[in-house]
């Protein structure tokens with residue numbers, strides 16, 4: 422075992438079926454009694470049912486959560502939070518809703534109970550990305566780390582197959598980059614392998630049987646493991662490219678991760694063969710990059726930036742932005758090689774075995 426440093430993040434995690442019923446107890450355990458329930462417009466009905474069930478413990482629902490956490494939405498939510506004299510947040514949904522809760526917590530220090538319904542993993546991270554005037558900025562602060570995560574597998578049964586696939590691949594990406602992180606450690610490596618394995622086994626089952634309870638349970642467990650990786654160690658080229666693509670061309674978050682991941686892994690393969698072998702083993706295959714491509718393709722998920730509506734003329738701009746500021750990556754960031762990676766991702770070419 423080589424040397425390492427590891428700082429564990431505080432986390433209270435409740436995992437199971439039907440655990441939504443425990444939200445009230447957790448509000449009380451935090452010493453709170455006036456929760457604002459957050460959701461997207463699409464999940465408003467679920468949020469209202471939760472709100473009604475919690476009766477006197479909530480002050481209402483704010484259902485305007487939007488992808489990439491626009492500051493103008495946060496300001497509207499903050500006004501509702503303050504007007505209602507709320508004392509905590511209950512975020513019911515995916516990364517967009519959790520992002521809104523984090524943005525309010527950043528400004529108020531309000532405690533958060535998070536009930537994730539996708540596999541994006543934001544609930545387990547002290548990271549917040551916010552968008553203002555079209556520009557996305559990200560910061561890490563314990564102020565936004567949720568106090569309580571309640572995973573209720575029942576709530577994921579309705580996640581549509583295409584979202585299950587791309588959200589699951591988004592989670593896998595966190596664990597993949599954790600396995601070659603500069604600040605990696607043995608505990609996170611174990612979680613990363615667990616997360617990749619659980620999702621690689623569950624997602625193909627879910628693409629055929631979206632309501633398979635065992636596979637849903639495995640996938641949500643994998644999402645927690647992968648989200649914990651994202652929250653604990655630094656990411657690299659893959660996350661940088663997705664950040665640039667999402668921020669500059671407003672590409673959908675989970676789909677972009679799904680398309681870029683095999684190509685980022687192929688780029689890094691020569692620099693980190695041992696990590697790549699661990700990823701391949703977790704996937705149950707011989708070679709990580711083509712296996713990730715095949716997994717996405719077999720799930721019916723998009724495999725090209727072209728299919729996401731990315732303009733080919735924008736690839737040079739993405740390459741420029743991806744090399745503009747230095748950041749850690751196991752293989753040196755070279756503009757020409759990154760541009761080639763983007764070309765492969767644009768056209769959806771299957772990476773070759775390393």
Ligand code: NAD
Pocket residue numbers: 461462463464487488489490514515516517518520538539540541542543544546547548549550576577578579580581584588651674675
């Ligand atoms: P999302 O939260 O935008 O959800 C996508 C859509 O699916 C929404 O309409 C949502 O209401 C719906 N949905 C969610 N769960 C559902 C369910 N179980 N059944 C039916 N519909 C459901 O998508 P996402 O991919 O979870 O989150 C993306 C956002 O999260 C991005 O803004 C991204 O930047 C952020 N994110 C942040 C972190 C972090 O650590 N800060 C990590 C991952 C993602």
